[in-house]
Amino acid sequence: MSESLLAATISALGLPDEKAMAAARDRQEQLTKPSGALGRLEALSIQLAGISGRLQTPTSPCAVIICAADHGITAEGVSAFPSAVTAQMVLNFLAGGAAANVLARQMGASVTVLDVGVDADLPSHPNLIEHKIRRGTANFAVEAAMQAEEVLAAIEVGIRTANQVIADGARIVIPGEMGIGNTTPSAAIAAVLTGQAVEMVTGTGTGLAFAGWRHKCEVIRKALALHKPSSTDPIDLLRCVGGLEIAAITGIVLAGAAARVPILLDGVIATAGASIAARLAPLCIPFLVSGHHSQEPGHRAFLEHLGMLPLLDLDLRLGEGTGALLALPLLQASVRTLNEMATFDEAAVEKGIED
Amino acid sequence: MSESLLAATISALGLPDEKAMAAARDRQEQLTKPSGALGRLEALSIQLAGISGRLQTPTSPCAVIICAADHGITAEGVSAFPSAVTAQMVLNFLAGGAAANVLARQMGASVTVLDVGVDADLPSHPNLIEHKIRRGTANFAVEAAMQAEEVLAAIEVGIRTANQVIADGARIVIPGEMGIGNTTPSAAIAAVLTGQAVEMVTGTGTGLAFAGWRHKCEVIRKALALHKPSSTDPIDLLRCVGGLEIAAITGIVLAGAAARVPILLDGVIATAGASIAARLAPLCIPFLVSGHHSQEPGHRAFLEHLGMLPLLDLDLRLGEGTGALLALPLLQASVRTLNEMATFDEAAVEKGIED
Numbered sequence: 237m238s239e240s241l242l243a244a245t246i247s248a249l250g251l252p253d254e255k256a257m258a259a260a261r262d263r264q265e266q267l268t269k270p271s272g273a274l275g276r277l278e279a280l281s282i283q284l285a286g287i288s289g290r291l292q293t294p295t296s297p298c299a300v301i302i303c304a305a306d307h308g309i310t311a312e313g314v315s316a317f318p319s320a321v322t323a324q325m326v327l328n329f330l331a332g333g334a335a336a337n338v339l340a341r342q343m344g345a346s347v348t349v350l351d352v353g354v355d356a357d358l359p360s361h362p363n364l365i366e367h368k369i370r371r372g373t374a375n376f377a378v379e380a381a382m383q384a385e386e387v388l389a390a391i392e393v394g395i396r397t398a399n400q401v402i403a404d405g406a407r408i409v410i411p412g413e414m415g416i417g418n419t420t421p422s423a424a425i426a427a428v429l430t431g432q433a434v435e436m437v438t439g440t441g442t443g444l445a446f447a448g449w450r451h452k453c454e455v456i457r458k459a460l461a462l463h464k465p466s467s468t469d470p471i472d473l474l475r476c477v478g479g480l481e482i483a484a485i486t487g488i489v490l491a492g493a494a495a496r497v498p499i500l501l502d503g504v505i506a507t508a509g510a511s512i513a514a515r516l517a518p519l520c521i522p523f524l525v526s527g528h529h530s531q532e533p534g535h536r537a538f539l540e541h542l543g544m545l546p547l548l549d550l551d552l553r554l555g556e557g558t559g560a561l562l563a564l565p566l567l568q569a570s571v572r573t574l575n576e577m578a579t580f581d582e583a584a585v586e587k588g589i590e591d
Numbered sequence: 592m593s594e595s596l597l598a599a600t601i602s603a604l605g606l607p608d609e610k611a612m613a614a615a616r617d618r619q620e621q622l623t624k625p626s627g628a629l630g631r632l633e634a635l636s637i638q639l640a641g642i643s644g645r646l647q648t649p650t651s652p653c654a655v656i657i658c659a660a661d662h663g664i665t666a667e668g669v670s671a672f673p674s675a676v677t678a679q680m681v682l683n684f685l686a687g688g689a690a691a692n693v694l695a696r697q698m699g700a701s702v703t704v705l706d707v708g709v710d711a712d713l714p715s716h717p718n719l720i721e722h723k724i725r726r727g728t729a730n731f732a733v734e735a736a737m738q739a740e741e742v743l744a745a746i747e748v749g750i751r752t753a754n755q756v757i758a759d760g761a762r763i764v765i766p767g768e769m770g771i772g773n774t775t776p777s778a779a780i781a782a783v784l785t786g787q788a789v790e791m792v793t794g795t796g797t798g799l800a801f802a803g804w805r806h807k808c809e810v811i812r813k814a815l816a817l818h819k820p821s822s823t824d825p826i827d828l829l830r831c832v833g834g835l836e837i838a839a840i841t842g843i844v845l846a847g848a849a850a851r852v853p854i855l856l857d858g859v860i861a862t863a864g865a866s867i868a869a870r871l872a873p874l875c876i877p878f879l880v881s882g883h884h885s886q887e888p889g890h891r892a893f894l895e896h897l898g899m900l901p902l903l904d905l906d907l908r909l910g911e912g913t914g915a916l917l918a919l920p921l922l923q924a925s926v927r928t929l930n931e932m933a934t935f936d937e938a939a940v941e942k943g944i945e946d
Contacts, residue, residue: 267690268680268683268688268689268690269689269690269909270671270672270796270797270798270908270909271798272798272908273797273907273908273909274690274907274909274913275886275905275906275907275908276905276906276907277905277907277917315943316625316943317625317941317942317943318941318943320941321940321941321943324938324939324940324941325623325940327938327939328623328933328938328940331933331938333623333931333932333933333937333938334623334624334932334933334938335622335623335624335629335928335932338924338927338928338931338932339924339927339928341927341931342920342923342924342927343920441625442625442628442943443625443626443627443943531630547905548903549904550630550631550632550902550921551630551631552628552629552630552631552632553625553627553628553630554624554625554628554629558629562632562920562921562924565697565698565917565920566905566917568697569693569694569697569917572693572694572696572697573690573693573694576688576693576696577688577689577690577693578683578686578688578689582688583679583682583683583686583688583689584679584682585676585679585680585683586672586673586675586676586679587672588670588671588672588673588676588797588798
């Protein structure tokens with residue numbers, strides 16, 4: 237059943253709407269500004285038209301789905317924060333006190349927490365979706381992070397949740413995340429998918445010092461030597477060294493792309509999930525927008541691999557969806573300028589002539 | 592009288608509030624996130640606290656003042672658009688059809704056009720402030736762009752206008768601009784103030800081809816050889832090769848800084864005006880935020896000279912205030928996260944320990 241929902245979602249993927257993109261490109265040339273003067277906003281407006289099939293791509297409501305899970309690999313001492321903080325931060329999200337909540341309020345976005353594997357009993361709450369696949373992954377330094385069926389179940393939970401928020405009206409989806417330890421599986425995935433050396437894609441996460449970073453690299457190298465995951469089998473890669481929230485993000489990305497709803501990506505964890513999705517089904521790539529460039533080095537590797545250029549670069553390394561939320565006004569600005577600016581004809585402004 | 596208003600404004604400049612900055616820095620360490628994880632938003636929140644003297648720096652209402660003027664240097668064929676477009680675009684601003692209008696509506700900012708030197712009769716309009724100093728500058732390829740008294744009058748108009756919008760409630764001011772030909776005086780000012788070669792600070796403006804760019808560089812080089820302006824006399828520099836809207840922006844920057852209201856800078860023209868202000872009174876610099884990095888090469892020279900790092904880099908080269916408007920949500924986000932996020936204590940989240 238899991239595999240068939242995944243397969244059905246992948247089958248539903250389509251190409252961007254070339255006609256809408258051509259219409260957007262054409263209109264950009266008619267607007268009262270020098271050709272190309274809105275820079276990346278112009279390209280973004282054309283991409284969004286390709287996603288939605290029209291010039292007025294809806295850019296609200298925006299739904300942030302914070303996928304939360306724990307990581308057995310924290311037993312190896314790879315994080316500056318204890319695992320208990322995952323559940324504590326989930327409560328902080330539900331109380332509205334985290335950075336993602338503050339930015340979501342500012343941007344008019346909703347925040348839903350999706351528990352796919354937090355190692356704690358959480359209280360029921362209207363903004364919490366409970367789909368615990370297991371209470372955190374196993375320690376992948378000694379065994380596979382999870383079973384293949386668990387990977388598929390977590391992806392499926394992501395698909396179902398994205399389908400639900402889209403059915404409820406969301407027109408932009410931001411997959412966020414919370415999971416103490418999750419830059420470690422992300423770095424392992426980056427090393428395998430991009431072929432870069434572990435040291436090049438491993439960062440300091442929430443704040444390791446140099447010795448901790450060196451140890452984290454060593455843990456990842458040993459785990460990759462133990463499991464020998466293949467870059468061509470992304471489900472098996474998640475099984476060996478993945479995370480439950482990363483698998484859920486993969487599902488969200490595929491479901492959003494299948495529904496032709498733009499997926500606004502945050503940092504290294506979200507982009508790890510998107511990279512798995514892109515390996516499963518490259519047709520999802522044109523439906524992704526990279527919100528920001530994180531300080532985590534694995535993020536750059538993923539972005540280069542996907543051929544994506546992030547909109548913002550503000551030295552963030554917080555996750556949760558914060559960098560994506562900060563980029564949301566840029567998506568809205570690109571659509572609004574495309575649609576609301578006067579044309580040269582309408583405003584009786586002369587066009588320039590290149591000399 | 593002009594000189595005394597300018598002198599009084601400069602005398603009113605003060606230092607950032609160190610106590611408020613320390614309080615902001617301290618609070619950033621208590622918020623539920625890894626230390627430093629909000630990157631440049633943290634530094635921005637601290638800077639804004641220094642400007643306003645409190646943690647809750649007001650970030651609205653925001654007023655865009657589009658300073659408009661014409662340029663005699665266009666007689667040399669330095670622009671891809673005809674001079675008549677300055678007035679046509681003013682009408683477009685008043686009708687709400689330009690990019691700056693669209694973005695101001697999105698961001699909840701007001702747009703006022705300040706005519707300091709448009710070479711056309713403009714209709715009266717509630718959003719148009721009429722203070723024409725002269726109908727465009729003289730062609731500085733053959734004579735000084737204006738008289739020293741006109742420079743001071745234009746700066747004074749900027750000061751008065753900024754004081755007025757601040758008295759009317761503005762808590763962020765964006766000096767925008769419109770003036771066909773104005774990347775030419777900006778490049779000349781950049782060459783003189785930063786000491787860089789004309790070719791390094793001259794761009795293609797609204798869309799020159801290579802031959803046009805080469806000619807523009809030659810016009811600027813000859814003008815600088817003719818007038819020999821000194822980098823240490825910014826009023827005289829404006830007199831020789833400046834623009835009326837650039838002088839008005841200088842006044843807006845000084846008045847905003849004196850009123851301890853953050854000035855959010857757009858691209859090369861706004862930063863030319865700010866660089867003149869900084870040369871007149873370096874104390875204004877801490878009150879400036881660079882919204883974005885323009886594609887015009889002179890902008891980078893100014894920013895390096897001022898020691899400023901822009902928030903956005905989206906390949907824009909439109910002016911009007913558009914790049915600054917796009918950055919406004921980032922200022923608001925920095926203040927909101929500083930003030931609205933829960934602390935570790937409030938949320939009962941454990942702090943990390945660097946290993």
